[in-house]
Amino acid sequence: MPDNDGMTAARPTTPTTPSTPATPSTPADRPPLGLRERKKIKTREAIRAATYALVEEQGYDATTIEQIADRAEVSPSTVFRYFPTKEDIVLTDEYDPILLEELRARPADEPWPDSIRHVMREAVRTGIEEDLAVAKLRTHLMVQVPAVRSRMMESMSVTGRMLCTAIGERTGRDPNSLEVRVYAMSLIGGLMETSLYWAENDHQDDFANLVDRTLTTIQHGLPKETS
Amino acid sequence: MPDNDGMTAARPTTPTTPSTPATPSTPADRPPLGLRERKKIKTREAIRAATYALVEEQGYDATTIEQIADRAEVSPSTVFRYFPTKEDIVLTDEYDPILLEELRARPADEPWPDSIRHVMREAVRTGIEEDLAVAKLRTHLMVQVPAVRSRMMESMSVTGRMLCTAIGERTGRDPNSLEVRVYAMSLIGGLMETSLYWAENDHQDDFANLVDRTLTTIQHGLPKETS
DNA sequence: CATGAAATGAGAGTAGCTGTCAAAATCTAG
DNA sequence: CTAGATTTTGACAGCTACTCTCATTTCATG
Numbered sequence: 484m485p486d487n488d489g490m491t492a493a494r495p496t497t498p499t500t501p502s503t504p505a506t507p508s509t510p511a512d513r514p515p516l517g518l519r520e521r522k523k524i525k526t527r528e529a530i531r532a533a534t535y536a537l538v539e540e541q542g543y544d545a546t547t548i549e550q551i552a553d554r555a556e557v558s559p560s561t562v563f564r565y566f567p568t569k570e571d572i573v574l575t576d577e578y579d580p581i582l583l584e585e586l587r588a589r590p591a592d593e594p595w596p597d598s599i600r601h602v603m604r605e606a607v608r609t610g611i612e613e614d615l616a617v618a619k620l621r622t623h624l625m626v627q628v629p630a631v632r633s634r635m636m637e638s639m640s641v642t643g644r645m646l647c648t649a650i651g652e653r654t655g656r657d658p659n660s661l662e663v664r665v666y667a668m669s670l671i672g673g674l675m676e677t678s679l680y681w682a683e684n685d686h687q688d689d690f691a692n693l694v695d696r697t698l699t700t701i702q703h704g705l706p707k708e709t710s
Numbered sequence: 711m712p713d714n715d716g717m718t719a720a721r722p723t724t725p726t727t728p729s730t731p732a733t734p735s736t737p738a739d740r741p742p743l744g745l746r747e748r749k750k751i752k753t754r755e756a757i758r759a760a761t762y763a764l765v766e767e768q769g770y771d772a773t774t775i776e777q778i779a780d781r782a783e784v785s786p787s788t789v790f791r792y793f794p795t796k797e798d799i800v801l802t803d804e805y806d807p808i809l810l811e812e813l814r815a816r817p818a819d820e821p822w823p824d825s826i827r828h829v830m831r832e833a834v835r836t837g838i839e840e841d842l843a844v845a846k847l848r849t850h851l852m853v854q855v856p857a858v859r860s861r862m863m864e865s866m867s868v869t870g871r872m873l874c875t876a877i878g879e880r881t882g883r884d885p886n887s888l889e890v891r892v893y894a895m896s897l898i899g900g901l902m903e904t905s906l907y908w909a910e911n912d913h914q915d916d917f918a919n920l921v922d923r924t925l926t927t928i929q930h931g932l933p934k935e936t937s
Numbered sequence: 938c939a940t941g942a943a944a945t946g947a948g949a950g951t952a953g954c955t956g957t958c959a960a961a962a963t964c965t966a967g
Numbered sequence: 968c969t970a971g972a973t974t975t976t977g978a979c980a981g982c983t984a985c986t987c988t989c990a991t992t993t994c995a996t997g
Contacts, residue, residue: 518994522994547984558946559947559985560948563985569985595932633864637863643903656932662923662933663932665900665903665923666928668900668903669897669899669903669927670899671899673895673896676892677892680891697888700888701896704823705822705877705881705890745964746962746963746964746974749963776952784977785977786977786978787976787979788975788977790953791975795953795954796954
């Protein structure tokens with residue numbers, strides 16, 4: 484089988500900066516952060532901001548890398564140096580580490596489904612509240628642009644793998660067993676659909692509530708009848 | 711919101727030929743099929759065959775559309791006329807209609823989880839037995855090539871929508887309700903992972919058996935402790 | 938300030954994919 | 968069987984995401 488080419492970038496999950504809170508406001512309160520690092524962060528955010536703006540103005544496909552580079556005042560090469568693909572510019576999930584951390588913090592004697600419920604709700608809440616507008620735009624793009632949706636699914640499968648190891652740690656089960664992997668991916672699949680549902684209904688519902696209903700459904704199967 | 715561009719092809723699920731069994735063996739047993747139609751089918755299959763062969767020789771990414779066109783003895787334009795994307799050449803699922811039909815054929819009084827189990831197993835069996843080698847190559851590519859995996863996930867989300875309507879018909883529930891959609895997608899997600907698991911373990915397990923375990927896991931949650 | 942390392946920009950090149958247009962093949966009438 | 972309408976095809980041009988290389992600039996450090 485002569486294959487194993489074609490890997491498209493492995494995504495380091497926490498790309499470059501280890502501990503950087505979302506506030507680049509005061510640029511002089513973190514001594515151990517060189518000028519270079521700060522510039523890199525600023526560039527990264529400039530690219531993302533430019534992308535968000537352009538996408539909202541023109542739509543996703545109509546926005547080219549060149550335009551993004553122009554508005555962010557960098558060269559196109561630099562854009563690709565910061566993000567492996569165009570889709571990654573609008574996605575870039577920082578949820579995985581949150582989720583893992585949250586899951587490890589749960590009391591060891593808590594029933595497993597309860598842990599999942601807590602953790603999912605918490606991760607989702609933090610992720611959403613951080614920037615509601617961005618979350619809405621992201622989910623909106625997931626619905627509208629197939630490429631973005633695909634990329635999101637890819638990323639969720641990564642999250643799935645992480646969930647597997649977490650479940651393994653938590654329950655002492657083999658993280659690579661079929662059962663664990665299937666369980667994790669069915670959760671992920673369900674939550675994915677929840678995001679789509681939220682966006683398709685123009686973000687009218689309370690997302691945390693939707694997540695709750697999702698977990699109940701997965702846990703107990705389809706309820707008797709609720710239309 | 712100026713978006714709604716960027717749709718990448720909607721896939722008609724049953725592309726061009728309405729009733730063509732998988733046997734192109736005797737090319738003279740179907741009178742109401744014009745020469746034109748027959749040639750189209752032959753071209754389609756030539757492209758797919760060429761792609762399978764080249765991918766097995768060189769790997770997916772190393773295989774260009776031009777090479778495929780050359781070996782299939784058509785022009786590159788023609789390749790794109792038959793398949794919207796390169797990934798679609800190796801995927802092209804005919805599973806959806808089978809699944810839907812199978813689901814409608816179940817007795818109306820059968821408990822819902824049993825129906826799912828039957829149908830999934832049947833659909834999987836038919837799909838696999840039709841050409842085991844192709845099924846193996848596909849799942850192998852799913853593991854190796856991110857682009858193919860993404861495309862497969864896309865297609866599974868289509869299958870998910872169809873599952874929703876089937877569930878709606880079957881249970882009288884709203885096919886667009888969060889609960890139904892989540893239930894469907896968790897099933898799909900689980901089965902997706904099952905395919906990956908199968909391929910990652912070099913197709914050693916019996917796939918039908920894996921599917922069985924998968925459905926049990928989704929239905930009852932993680933079992934106490936196995937493995 | 939000088940030296941080394943890292944980030945950047947410029948440019949060329951690949952390949953997937955879209956569109957157009959004229960030529961070739963197929964179907965349909967007379 | 969021929970003529971015309973229709974469909975399929977191939978050649979070509981063009982766009983853009985993405986990769987790679989190399990010279991230049993920018994920062995870090997002694």
